[in-house]
Ligand code: UDX
């Protein structure tokens with residue numbers, strides 16, 4: 001453990017007011033859990049996006065901008081008491097003893113490092129605002145995943161400005177390891193909390209906040225660079241497991257092995273472990289790809305091209321897995337999907353979230369649309385608008401006549417059908433493609449497919465959710481990832 005960890009018997013500063021900049025998938029749930037466990041602290045979550053803040057303040061808890069199991073109950077308990085959502089960055093920063101930065105850090109789209117490095121313009125913008133408005137001593141905590149040594153940049157901006165007045169700052173790194181869909185449980189019972197920094201008093205102050213509900217043994221203190229690199233490394237390792245198992249899934253399909261039997265046998269080795277070995281259409285989410293690209297950029301920057309290539313291949317394999325699935329669907333449907341209705345079940349990047357960032361469904365749907373397929377998309381939580389945004393095309397609501405689409409409905413216009421229920425999506429379809437492991441899809445009855453699809457039909461179970469599934473083998477073909 002870093003030396004600071006041994007000195008945690010020092011007295012911490014009393015925190016009365018916390019500000020979090022960024023009310024997204026990380027900032028919102030994390031602050032809700034902190035507010036729940038620290039009723040004596042006022043927590044202000046601020047965001048530039050007014051609509052998002054309005055949704056956080058919506059009386060109807062179904063309208064929260066983020067769907068996370070258990071989040072609504074906590075919001076109900078603490079919102080308006082010690083948890084507040086607003087767009088007032090200035091006032092919230094003025095009041096804060098401790099500020100979390102939880103804004104998004106997308107991959108740069110142009111300039112040096114385009115396609116790999118993180119775009120830090122929002123981080124820099126926030127830091128400049130903090131340096132302008134903060135008062136007295138403020139602890140600034142990086143919550144966003146950042147390239148290693150970003151804390152140095154933050155420190156430079158804050159300390160240059162504050163030389164001329166009586167403001168002082170301590171910078172900490174406190175990466176978030178929550179996983180969407182289980183965010184509340186991950187925050188309530190984390191495997192570990194990581195705090196990186198040099199200022200012992202600041203570390204102890206943040207440590208004491210987490211220690212209100214997290215077992216002290218699980219709070220790890222490191223130097224700031226180790227903390228930043230640990231987050232990238234953890235995500236890279238997790239993504240690597242998925243690419244590894246997806247690579248083997250393709251081999252299983254060729255050889256007659258069954259991926260479930262292989263993962264069961266392999267995962268029983270305690271050194272390997274059973275978690276994160278589920279093959280599927282490839283990993284999505286806002287973190288894995290971005291963090292690996294960051295790692296690749298860092299390795300190239302420090303002239304380690306072999307290491308950069310090693311990690312880059314994890315992403316390449318993930319892309320290949322998505323492409324091979326769309327190619328396979330087209331091949332199985334007699335080499336053409338033009339004008340055919342294909343039901344897409346699931347659009348979020350995993351179950352129990354409405355998040356679609358980097359979802360494998362995006363690439364697979366785009367490939368099928370390019371080939372002229374008519375997609376009928378269903379997802380229990382993702383909005384019609386969000387799917388339109390991700391695919392860059394408009395949708396039509398499916399109605400009775402549409403749901404009887406036949407193979408001859410050729411048209412030049414590109415759109416997809418938005419389906420509020422599963423039956424509308426499957427009705428008259430030549431193929432069903434399951435892309436997210438939602439519970440709703442696990443118990444679908446064979447009859448839904450046997451009676452409603454156009455024959456011969458295909459079911460592509462890319463998440464292997466339809467366990468022991470019996471369909472009429474004479475008219476319906478069933479493919480599942482890692483088995484063929
Ligand atoms: C998180 C992490 O913070 C990021 O590092 C990680 O790699 C991806 O996940 P997340 O909470 O998922 O980000 O992002 P998002 O849901 O996009 O929320 C970020 C919020 O910050 C947005 O609501 C955005 O409006 C807000 N924002 C952004 C600001 O308030 N100010 C800014 O200057 C920039």
Ligand code: UDX
Pocket residue numbers: 176177178179180181235238242275276277278279280281282283284285286287288349350351
């Ligand atoms: C991830 C990390 O788990 C979390 O610690 C970090 O803070 C943010 O990034 P998240 O992206 O929310 O969390 O979800 P995760 O459960 O890791 O899933 C990522 C992707 O991998 C999803 O598309 C999921 O479907 C896929 N996945 C996961 C698999 O294909 N197989 C698996 O066995 C596990």
